[in-house]
Amino acid sequence: MPVLELLDIHKSYRSHLSIRKYWILRGLSLSIREGEIFGAIGTNGAGKTTTIKLALGLIFPDAGVVRLFGEDASKVEPRRRVGFLPENPYLYDYLTGEEFLDFHARLFGLDASTRRRRVKDLLERVGLANRGDRQLRHYSKGMLQRIGLAQALINDPEFVVLDEPMSGLDPIGRREVRDIILDLKARGRTVFFSTHILSDTEMICDRVGLLVKGSLKAVGTIDELVSREVPYWEVALQGEVEGNLPCGRIVSRREDRLLVRVDSQGDLRRLLATLNGRGVTLLSVTPARQSLEDLFIREARAASPSALRADGGHAQSG
Amino acid sequence: MLSRVSAIALNTFREAIRQRILYLLLVFGVAMISFAQILTFMTVGSEEKIIKDFGLASIDVFGVLTSVFIGIGLVSREIERRTVYTILAKPIHRFEFILGKYAGLALTLLVNTTVMTLWFFLVLLIKGMFDARLGVAVLLLLFQFLLITALAVMFSCLSTPILSSVMTLALYVIGHLLWSLDLLSARLSTETGRMLCRVVYYLLPNLGNFDIKGEVVHGMAVAPGRLLWAAVYLMLYGSAVLWTACAVFDRKELQ
Numbered sequence: 001m002p003v004l005e006l007l008d009i010h011k012s013y014r015s016h017l018s019i020r021k022y023w024i025l026r027g028l029s030l031s032i033r034e035g036e037i038f039g040a041i042g043t044n045g046a047g048k049t050t051t052i053k054l055a056l057g058l059i060f061p062d063a064g065v066v067r068l069f070g071e072d073a074s075k076v077e078p079r080r081r082v083g084f085l086p087e088n089p090y091l092y093d094y095l096t097g098e099e100f101l102d103f104h105a106r107l108f109g110l111d112a113s114t115r116r117r118r119v120k121d122l123l124e125r126v127g128l129a130n131r132g133d134r135q136l137r138h139y140s141k142g143m144l145q146r147i148g149l150a151q152a153l154i155n156d157p158e159f160v161v162l163d164e165p166m167s168g169l170d171p172i173g174r175r176e177v178r179d180i181i182l183d184l185k186a187r188g189r190t191v192f193f194s195t196h197i198l199s200d201t202e203m204i205c206d207r208v209g210l211l212v213k214g215s216l217k218a219v220g221t222i223d224e225l226v227s228r229e230v231p232y233w234e235v236a237l238q239g240e241v242e243g244n245l246p247c248g249r250i251v252s253r254r255e256d257r258l259l260v261r262v263d264s265q266g267d268l269r270r271l272l273a274t275l276n277g278r279g280v281t282l283l284s285v286t287p288a289r290q291s292l293e294d295l296f297i298r299e300a301r302a303a304s305p306s307a308l309r310a311d312g313g314h315a316q317s318g
Numbered sequence: 319m320l321s322r323v324s325a326i327a328l329n330t331f332r333e334a335i336r337q338r339i340l341y342l343l344l345v346f347g348v349a350m351i352s353f354a355q356i357l358t359f360m361t362v363g364s365e366e367k368i369i370k371d372f373g374l375a376s377i378d379v380f381g382v383l384t385s386v387f388i389g390i391g392l393v394s395r396e397i398e399r400r401t402v403y404t405i406l407a408k409p410i411h412r413f414e415f416i417l418g419k420y421a422g423l424a425l426t427l428l429v430n431t432t433v434m435t436l437w438f439f440l441v442l443l444i445k446g447m448f449d450a451r452l453g454v455a456v457l458l459l460l461f462q463f464l465l466i467t468a469l470a471v472m473f474s475c476l477s478t479p480i481l482s483s484v485m486t487l488a489l490y491v492i493g494h495l496l497w498s499l500d501l502l503s504a505r506l507s508t509e510t511g512r513m514l515c516r517v518v519y520y521l522l523p524n525l526g527n528f529d530i531k532g533e534v535v536h537g538m539a540v541a542p543g544r545l546l547w548a549a550v551y552l553m554l555y556g557s558a559v560l561w562t563a564c565a566v567f568d569r570k571e572l573q
Binding site: 053056058059076077079080084089090091094099103107108109148151152 | 337400406
């Protein structure tokens with residue numbers, strides 16, 4: 001049974017005093033499997049945040065079915081097993097970190113000793129152990145993101161939904177969030193997150209979904225989405241190369257360093273063989289691969305700006 | 319359910335007591351009660367009536383202002399600041415959220431009114447003017463605050479804070495003048511007009527049910543069962559208003 005299932009979801013909004021509908025999702029179908037890390041990527045207004053809000057019953061679809069742990073997502077019961085971190089979380093800034101986590105633990109009906117233990121553990125886990133007694137209004141953006149993440153884990157959820165969890169974090173903060181996500185997977189949890197940071201997605205996701213203008217353009221593992229064929233190799237060499245190379249094309253030359261591009265594996269072998277005895281040092285061989293970014297940009301460009309306007313625009317972030 | 323409602327109520331209470339506006343209103347309320355002393359120097363006789371009247375009116379005004387200005391933001395501000403997302407993504411019914419917010423402000427009002435009342439009674443005790451019936455008058459004022467808070471919460475689910483405050487304050491004024499609608503109904507010649515007046519009369523909150531200030535201050539008799547009727551009215555009308563708030567919020571899109 002999928003942890004989250006969206007079937008043919010349509011969702012529109014009306015702005016105030018307008019009868020015109022703005023379509024955010026058009027026939028979106030998506031299924032999140034147990035134990036996987038799923039990354040939802042897409043341009044601003046693609047429908048990522050809307051998808052997350054639908055999954056958590058914060059908004060309701062115009063048409064289609066949303067199931068969480070096999071139950072209607074608007075029901076309360078399946079949310080016992082879910083943790084959620086919204087995008088740019090606005091938290092109760094008059095509470096201290098400890099009070100904030102304790103409050104959220106109370107909403108799950110946890111007893112006092114469990115609450116105390118969880119609050120302490122989570123503050124340590126997100127690196128705020130010595131800041132728990134400070135009001136959230138004195139937290140930095142990175143600290144707010146981390147305490148927000150801690151509240152999402154307060155019920156030890158089976159399914160964790162994170163909306164742009166890396167947004168606004170410095171490289172260290174991003175790495176910490178990445179580690180927490182990987183740790184959740186290691187504990188058998190399912191993670192669904194939306195992001196703009198494609199390198200993180202490639203690094204940690206089991207599967208990725210690319211949303212463009214409210215539709216799922218591509219979904220699958222990184223290997224399925226991005227061709228693993230190598231169209232060419234880049235060979236970095238150091239030393240004086242006399243005469244022409246047997247194959248390949250010199251892309252750049254700086255002092256005694258050369259960057260050579262070869263287009264086939266056979267050419268690569270021949271090039272490497274001829275290097276012996278010519279006093280040239282091989283520095284690196286880099287296969288060129290299509291990246292997730294290439295796919296993202298190609299699909300985003302396909303949705304032309306004029307088409308976006310014709311569809312009524314997309315004011316929602318994500 | 320109770321643990322979730324109480325968690326939200328406690329958090330709302332905590333938020334209120336950490337807001338400067340509450341202390342500002344409370345200090346003004348206490349200051350106004352004390353100001354009655356000065357007023358008595360400017361008048362001849364009726365010192366007791368002035369102190370009692372001014373004291374009760376101060377508790378009334380500052381209690382209503384607290385109900386309105388904190389109540390109108392209770393739900394709309396949570397949506398505006400998007401703090402509601404982390405709460406409603408948890409296993410909590412939307413009506414529990416509304417009831418928790420309401421209970422939190424009710425607790426705040428209870429504390430607020432208690433502080434003002436204790437100060438008021440202290441002033442009266444010092445002056446030797448204490449009358450136990452003043453306690454009943456204050457209790458009825460508290461009932462009124464609870465009803466106004468329910469209205470503020472309902473408007474908070476429906477509209478913006480500014481519009482909510484205008485509508486809540488308008489209902490407060492109308493609620494105290496509802497007797498005039500009753501008089502108008504008696505003078506109308508058409509049956510339809512009288513019927514319309516009666517419908518509006520019963521639909522709008524009758525805050526006169528909570529007002530015995532005049533009787534208490536002037537030493538007049540208070541009708542027996544007045545407190546009980548006010549409590550029943552609060553329960554019925556307040557429940558209907560909160561039920562409406564919950565019904566509206568239940569299908570609200572949290573965009």
